[in-house]
Amino acid sequence: MSGGPLVRHLGGFRWEGIPVEAYKPEGEPFRDVSRQRLFGAGGAGELRYFEVGPGGWTTLERHAHVHQVVVVRGRGRALVGDRVLELGRFDLLSVPPRTWHQLRAPPDEPLGFLCLVDRERDRPERPAESDLARLREIPEVGEFVRV
Amino acid sequence: MSGGPLVRHLGGFRWEGIPVEAYKPEGEPFRDVSRQRLFGAGGAGELRYFEVGPGGWTTLERHAHVHQVVVVRGRGRALVGDRVLELGRFDLLSVPPRTWHQLRAPPDEPLGFLCLVDRERDRPERPAESDLARLREIPEVGEFVRV
Numbered sequence: 001m002s003g004g005p006l007v008r009h010l011g012g013f014r015w016e017g018i019p020v021e022a023y024k025p026e027g028e029p030f031r032d033v034s035r036q037r038l039f040g041a042g043g044a045g046e047l048r049y050f051e052v053g054p055g056g057w058t059t060l061e062r063h064a065h066v067h068q069v070v071v072v073r074g075r076g077r078a079l080v081g082d083r084v085l086e087l088g089r090f091d092l093l094s095v096p097p098r099t100w101h102q103l104r105a106p107p108d109e110p111l112g113f114l115c116l117v118d119r120e121r122d123r124p125e126r127p128a129e130s131d132l133a134r135l136r137e138i139p140e141v142g143e144f145v146r147v
Numbered sequence: 148m149s150g151g152p153l154v155r156h157l158g159g160f161r162w163e164g165i166p167v168e169a170y171k172p173e174g175e176p177f178r179d180v181s182r183q184r185l186f187g188a189g190g191a192g193e194l195r196y197f198e199v200g201p202g203g204w205t206t207l208e209r210h211a212h213v214h215q216v217v218v219v220r221g222r223g224r225a226l227v228g229d230r231v232l233e234l235g236r237f238d239l240l241s242v243p244p245r246t247w248h249q250l251r252a253p254p255d256e257p258l259g260f261l262c263l264v265d266r267e268r269d270r271p272e273r274p275a276e277s278d279l280a281r282l283r284e285i286p287e288v289g290e291f292v293r294v
Contacts, residue, residue, distance in 0.1 A: 090156035
């Protein structure tokens with residue numbers, strides 16, 4: 001962070017002084033996802049920018065805290081609960097509490113999105129085999145999920 | 148709001164089911180500013196989209212709550228404290244507590260930005276004549292401010 005009121009966008013969804021971080025530790029189930037923390041301490045919630053590379057996907061998980069997402073780059077698809085939704089630029093996505101969710105980029109372009117969360121939040125839960133079995137009973141969801 | 152997890156962007160920074168509202172009541176000091184509430188109750192903070200039309204400006208004010216801004220359309224300038232800053236697309240702006248601020252669009256294009264705030268926030272204060280006199284001691288600020 002610069003410490004000043006302004007952080008410049010450098011182009012390509014990179015910002016002055018904001019590191020491009022690992023989305024989660026290596027070994028967790030995800031593919032080609034990075035994280036940048038745009039606004040953190042001292043404000044309202046935390047606003048992060050996530051980018052999922054072509055063919056990549058976020059971790060299939062659920063938690064009590066809410067995700068509020070604004071797509072700002074490319075397009076993709078999201079599982080929310082038992083529905084697979086198409087995402088386009090500037091679409092808004094809300095993930096309710098305790099709802100399974102996963103975001104995927106298409107094979108040919110990245111999916112970049114802002115994600116707003118409370119600063120205080122619970123640890124995500126990953127699906128047990130029984131959860132996966134239930135999700136896979138819905139053919140569209142079974143085709144979508146990656147673990 | 149649709150009530151579902153997805154709110155589609157209709158193009159041109161308008162969203163399905165989200166009304167374009169007045170920024171403030173008529174008679175307050177501003178020019179050509181609209182507001183759309185993207186995320187509100189039930190989540191982390193509130194995320195709003197503000198659009199300032201060409202030549203328009205927001206109200207010069209200050210308050211205890213923090214503003215966290217992401218420019219998503221066009222460009223503009225912002226007064227924050229005693230500095231006038233150039234804003235480009237995807238630049239990030241933080242307005243600290245109790246800091247005079249105003250945003251202006253250029254004459255030839257709109258300035259659109261996401262603004263994140265806490266749900267609980269104090270009422271903005273407008274400058275007294277003595278505050279304006281102090282601000283106008285800085286030539287760049289005196290040229291910038293609109294009341």
